[in-house]
Amino acid sequence: MTRAVKEAAAVSNLREFYRHFDGDALRDALRRMYLIRRFEEGAEEAYTRGLIHGTMHLSIGQEASAVGSCMDLRKTDYITSTHRGHGHCIAKGANPALMFAEFFGKEEGYCRGRGGSMHIADVESGNLGANGIVGGGLPIAVGAALAIRKQKRDDVAVCFFGDGASNEGAFHEALNMAAIWKLPVLFICENNKYGMSVSTERSMAVRNVADRASAYNMPGEIVDGNRIEDVSEAVMRATARARNGEGPTLIETKTYRIRGHSKSDRNRYRTREEIEEWKTRDPIGHFEANLETFGILGKDEVEAIRLAAEAEIAAGIEFARNGTDPSPAEVARDVYTGGAS
Amino acid sequence: MTRAVKEAAAVSNLREFYRHFDGDALRDALRRMYLIRRFEEGAEEAYTRGLIHGTMHLSIGQEASAVGSCMDLRKTDYITSTHRGHGHCIAKGANPALMFAEFFGKEEGYCRGRGGSMHIADVESGNLGANGIVGGGLPIAVGAALAIRKQKRDDVAVCFFGDGASNEGAFHEALNMAAIWKLPVLFICENNKYGMSVSTERSMAVRNVADRASAYNMPGEIVDGNRIEDVSEAVMRATARARNGEGPTLIETKTYRIRGHSKSDRNRYRTREEIEEWKTRDPIGHFEANLETFGILGKDEVEAIRLAAEAEIAAGIEFARNGTDPSPAEVARDVYTGGAS
């Protein structure tokens, strides 16, 4: 059997996700998950070594949610991201080298060194930006979806946010407007159980963020956020609805951040056991195992993808370190479009 | 039969409302409804004649909601009110003469002429104030309920707001906090079908504001807001729950404002027929008819109550017109408690 035929045979019995995407797409998804993981490990190390300043929020453990959400998106579809936004950025198509350049504060960075981790963006690939304000991206995504409608495009806007963000008024206002105007927007809540130190049990009176969808007469779907198939299939259903003019969807991906909230976290609000337990549900391990079991990728191919990701990350860091420092004379540059200040 | 016995006999077959309240309480409720109606008619006339400046929002048609909500409250229970707050103020026990004094901008007014209609308050009777900001009172009521809890009182805080206000982020944040902390607060949404000119059909994707209660794991009750019995019984159930430590309730009173939104309204967003239709469901007429049918009040007694209310309103306007004008030299008075500025 040729590889293509083997793939086809193996795939025919499989669920939608493995039938919808071809081998290249699946390989690319795994590659992106590795890129995210290694990117964040690399960033973490650089931060610890004092090469990157500020703070950063790592999404290690949440890669399936980011990649599964973006796999089937077009370049012209928008995403809005969060303070925990590295994964979304890579998943939507950004170049890790240019992200590192940003983290190192270089002119080559996506934001010319002005934004850093919390404002990482790649407008070219449709990422309108991470956001330092919890919930800040919610209405912005609705606005992008409104623009799509006005421009008569059939693109969608995908809005990432956390469980904690769903307690902000912006969540309520954004979902309500998206619903009454039936806009093509997906609200993807990455519920990692905590908003910083506060568990969802303490911050909301319902069990699931998706339970809130009914207040907007909007479908609310809950998926295992550590299984890329589950995430991706839910997102595909929701994008189809959205492109079809049927309005917004709220999807809740149940996941977990393995690292602390940010670099200052002492993990006082959760147990070591909980963290260890979630490590056993690693989204990359899960996906890899499936790809191998279903005969879609061999061990050697997986290994090659991993190594390539590692090499790309190492090269990206090298690229970033050699980047150009902005000049202090340009501190007030790009405040206004015309250049006035 | 003595009157008391007659009352008792008539009442025994009646619903809870008529059994819970004695004749005095029912008479007082009717009196308050008349006071509200006449107060607003008087204020409207004074405004039209140029005696009162600014703007005002009349609640004519919504009297049952205000009075029914406050009938069973204690003086130490709090209410927070809205821009359409005259009814709540009178229902909670304020003196219309001092309200008029406020509208006429006099020192004798509840706010010494500094607040006017939109900030009418009577802290003595537990009214923490109307609010010019739609949704502004929602979190404040939750805070008052938190204080009640901290002070180990079994009082409640009753928060009035409109259908339009339920689209504000403050609504979401306030209900969520009340729910997670199980605070003794009642959220009473007076759904009069419009937020200014925008109908609930256009401003929310669910049919009822009460449908949103499930997002907070909170009971959501819908009542006919023009029937004082319905309102009052729902409120009594909710206060009982709240005093008992069982947490907040969302009550939606379906009602209608007969007058325009404010004095600048040209009623372009609704039909004359709709207004006429709602006039036939007058809450005062309904209550009066019931009181008479059930033999609780005679026609003559009703008449006496109405006349007394009219006399009280006329005297109140007279009192107000003769009030003291604040001195311009005191324009910055009461900005700070100590008097510093």
Add this chain to the structure above:
Amino acid sequence: MRELSYAQAVQEALAQAMEADSRVFLMGEDIGVYGGAFQVTGDLVHRFGEDRVMDTPIAELGAAGVAVGAALAGCRPVFEFQFSDFATLAMEQIVNQAAKIRFMLGGKVSVPLVMRFPAGSGTGAAAQHSQSLDAWFAHVPGLKVVQPSTPHDAKGLLLAAIDDPDPVMVFEHKLLYKTKGDVPEEAYRVPIGKAVVRREGRHVTIVATAIMVHRALEAAEVLKGEGIEAEVIDLRTLRPLDTQTIIDSVKKTSRLVCVYEGVKTLGIGAEISAMIAESEAFDYLDAPIVRLGGVEAPIPYNPVLEKAAVPQSDGIVASVRSLVTGRI
């Protein structure tokens, strides 16, 4: 020339902008069939349809964010706050997002957003509906802030704001909506960032904004009868400030009075005064710089108090007189 009211001038600018550019649309509370709380949008919804004159729910933060997102994605939203006071609910989107996105993203995007703020006191609407918060916005890099005082400028500055690739905040004074003035029919622009001398004089410079321009001009007329010739500058743009026009005037007159409705402390006059005190005009100053701003209190409901809370023309006359007298 044709006369229009200030509100009509704003409406004409909106209509012309929407006609000329399909990316332009309006958002706000009750701007559709109601015509806006101050009847500024009037019947535009009937002319342009509900998609371009969009009533929003009462949700200022979210709606402002929708405008930001639409601007980022290629539209040109013009957002009406029903009262400028409600901007307090949307500062997050205005200040953290609209004003900063371009900078934070290294200049890769623009946010062509216009927000209109009916502001000021005098309508008896009390403390939560009468604020003048323009100084807050003028403190924020990334925003531009204009404040037209005439129908002519209301139209021209708004059209310039809609053209502008960056977020422009337009403060409209509620008491001016019904004032009338000459307004050309064509779609002209008044440049953002340029003050204008409304009246020439040589004894004192009065820099005023919005309705205070008219009170300053009234005062100047009275002062003229006393032999005091006041130069009146209409600031028009609060950010970026037209420093040169003010400096030139002060160098000529040697005295400066700033008149504005916002609270005196840290109102726009504080900036004008400080700018002059550190400029080349400092050496020309013959007298202290006087500021007449709102009193240090919320706006009261009572109409007499309400008037006492902000500068009136007799107060301007008295201040200028005592500043100039004996020093001419």
Add this chain to the structure above:
Amino acid sequence: MRELSYAQAVQEALAQAMEADSRVFLMGEDIGVYGGAFQVTGDLVHRFGEDRVMDTPIAELGAAGVAVGAALAGCRPVFEFQFSDFATLAMEQIVNQAAKIRFMLGGKVSVPLVMRFPAGSGTGAAAQHSQSLDAWFAHVPGLKVVQPSTPHDAKGLLLAAIDDPDPVMVFEHKLLYKTKGDVPEEAYRVPIGKAVVRREGRHVTIVATAIMVHRALEAAEVLKGEGIEAEVIDLRTLRPLDTQTIIDSVKKTSRLVCVYEGVKTLGIGAEISAMIAESEAFDYLDAPIVRLGGVEAPIPYNPVLEKAAVPQSDGIVASVRSLVTGRI
């Protein structure tokens, strides 16, 4: 005397206030078991329990409103914003409600509310986590605004704020949290509304706030070597302003430099400058009034740019030197 860090001093004030008055409680995001984003509340939750050290959901507007309501109903809430930038979400409750309720209700109630705002740049947290918005609050009658620069004042001003019957906004600079200084153990108060002269001098007055006080003192030390004696005033309270202390100093030195981290335009220095320019001190001025404030841009992420965006001590030295040179 015993040394504490600024963060410890704040924490001690909170603990002492809670011990002394059962009405006092704390609200904020992650102030409980997490100990606060800047570890200011630390272990207080273990000492006082979750009812008095309340973690709120991420809902700044609502939580601020809860604090207002609790204050109205007899409590004494002390509210922590995780970063001062997030106040943009709560301006409605702070400005329309907390600041105005007493006035709007004719003096019938008070709102004894304290809000704490970790503010300022220097931590690499970029444009949405580094703002200095203190001037906005100082523009609002009904609020009081303090900004301690030392551990001693951090404790004393906070205790005074908690005693105060009106809403007091406390701006704490993030870079100061780890700085140390003498802090008495007992519960003392530093009066709101009083500036303090940190260093006496006769050639120039430098009025500074928060971390700029330290940079100004460093600059003064350098300037001393050049024969320039700078008087350094720590403003401490932004509203109400201690005008007399500044006026007296300027009358002595004849020159004024204001140093603050907020954006230069309409930052607190604008008010200080304008206040002096209209005061009796005007006639004593020998030179323009100089303001050193934040650049007209959001705070950039890159650390070199971030430093360049706000005054540093060498910049203060250079400014003072050029102001004074040849004029002593």
